[in-house]
Amino acid sequence: MNKTYFAFAAIIAAIAVPASAEAQQRVDNRQDRQAERIDRGVEAGRLTARETARLDAQQRRIERFETRNRADGNGLNRVERVRLENRQDRASRQIFRQNRDRQRPNR
Template sequence: MLVGAFSVSAFAQTATPNIDKREARQQKRIANGVASGELTAKETANLERREAKIEANEQAAKADGVVTKAERAKLQMQENRASAKIYNKKHNARTSN
């Protein structure tokens, strides 16, 4: 029974549900920008690379079994920057049409 409790505890330390939800929302924003023509192919590729880098950083943070408070803060900061980039790219004068 004690082993089961440890497994749940370890999972809770590596779970990043808020970051995962935010990544999903930002992917949806990028997809909407592509569909509406607000994002060019180059802008989209740049944003997708940024999102992939954040995902890689998240996996690296989880690799040792614990996502520390500092690692969460770093991921959150990266998400904040990515969100601002998405907004700026969607609202500049460039379009794919």
């Protein structure tokens, strides 16, 4: 009984670690892509300085949220992951809108 239980626990642990690492990579990749979208908007002249500052601040808040929730060493639980993804979704929509709102920086 105990051998079976420990074997099962070891298998679950082996599966959980790569899944957590994969989730971390997915979050990091999305943050990187959003930062690139902001940079491209600045380079193309589609974002004002104020819009850029707000979007950058939003990205920093998301990163702080992630860091705080991962600080316990166990990664993100389901609720934290959903909240993080919702914040990233909101940021993505803001980046999209700000890049297309026809406000242009003064040159």
